[in-house]
Amino acid sequence: MATTGSAAGAAGGGRRGGGGGGGSEVPDAASGESGPGFRFVGGRVCLDFVATLGKRHTDPVERLPEPAALARWFDAAGLLPTGAAAPQVGAAGLAQARVLREALNRLVRAAMAGRPYSRTDIAVVNRVAVLPDLAPQLAVGDQAAEAGGAEVRWQHRGPVAGAALATVARDGVLLLGGPVAGRVKECGNPVCSLLFVDDSQAGRRRWCSMERCGNLAKVAGYRARARRRDTAQEAGAAQDAEGGPPR
Numbered sequence: 406m407a408t409t410g411s412a413a414g415a416a417g418g419g420r421r422g423g424g425g426g427g428g429s430e431v432p433d434a435a436s437g438e439s440g441p442g443f444r445f446v447g448g449r450v451c452l453d454f455v456a457t458l459g460k461r462h463t464d465p466v467e468r469l470p471e472p473a474a475l476a477r478w479f480d481a482a483g484l485l486p487t488g489a490a491a492p493q494v495g496a497a498g499l500a501q502a503r504v505l506r507e508a509l510n511r512l513v514r515a516a517m518a519g520r521p522y523s524r525t526d527i528a529v530v531n532r533v534a535v536l537p538d539l540a541p542q543l544a545v546g547d548q549a550a551e552a553g554g555a556e557v558r559w560q561h562r563g564p565v566a567g568a569a570l571a572t573v574a575r576d577g578v579l580l581l582g583g584p585v586a587g588r589v590k591e592c593g594n595p596v597c598s599l600l601f602v603d604d605s606q607a608g609r610r611r612w613c614s615m616e617r618c619g620n621l622a623k624v625a626g627y628r629a630r631a632r633r634r635d636t637a638q639e640a641g642a643a644q645d646a647e648g649g650p651p652r
Contacts, residue, residue: 443468443481446613448602450482451577452589455510461598469506472499476566484539484559484569492566502570505533509577513600516586534578537562538571594618 444456457478459466469475475498476491485492494502508529515522539559561568580586585602592599592613599613612618 443478444599444613445482446599446601448604449576449580449585450484451509451573451580452513452600452602453482454478454506454573455513456599457506458510459598460596461510463596469499469503472496475499475502479566479569482569484572485565486559486561492564492569494566498566498570501533504529505570505574509574512577512581513586513589516581517589517591522581530574530577530581533571533574536571536574537568538575539568592618 443453444459445453447453447456457468459468469478472494473491475494479485480491508523508526512522512526512530539561542558542560543555544558545555559572580589580602588603588608589600590603590610591597592601593611594613597613597618599618601610601613603610
């Protein structure tokens with residue numbers, strides 16, 4: 406079977422580790438991780454997989470609470486055959502996926518902090534990465550043929566769930582073993598633990614998403630400035646009522 410989707414991110418595409426610099430004015434209760442939905446802001450499929458455990462620094466949100474959720478994530482990440490039913494994932498498969506996720510998380514954060522990689526975590530990732538993964542195939546559909554181009558479809562050998570997980574692991578290997586590892590950051594919102602590759606030209610991206618934490622920061626900053634302005638105006642009015650500034 407062949408697949409199409411956003412798995413192209415698997416082929417190449419903070420607060421701790423250079424996620425933003427400076428303080429954050431985002432309210433502690435709000436972040437781009439609020440809610441149970443999946444997050445796809447990392448720029449790499451391995452980072453999006455790490456995001457299936459959200460709000461790691463405060464009240465963790467498990468986005469893979471049962472095996473069916475892992476199958477849904479594969480679908481949302483574009484790692485399933487087009488139109489195919491979700492694969493069967495058992496408790497053991499979910500447990501393996503979570504172990505891989507946490508090994509990737511620790512390795513990425515070690516890279517961000519300049520710490521040595523754990524050999525145990527490396528072994529976990531390598532053990533999954535060596536399995537048959539999704540293979541990219543060029544395919545020319547009707548629309549692509551008219552446009553003079555082609556699209557990427559993903560072909561798997563063996564169980565699709567295992568191939569999808571191996572694709573995630575291999576993306577982690579390529580990320581951690583390449584130069585892009587130095588561009589991984591954590592969102593500048595103190596309560597958001599989402600990781601992303603900063604591919605901006607200046608390398609100054611601060612937020613996981615401008616539509617999420619970036620917008621929250623803008624709103625919070627506006628309100629903080631408004632409060633300071635109102636306080637200054639009230640102080641000025643009080644001085645005028647007293648006949649000018651105190652001697």
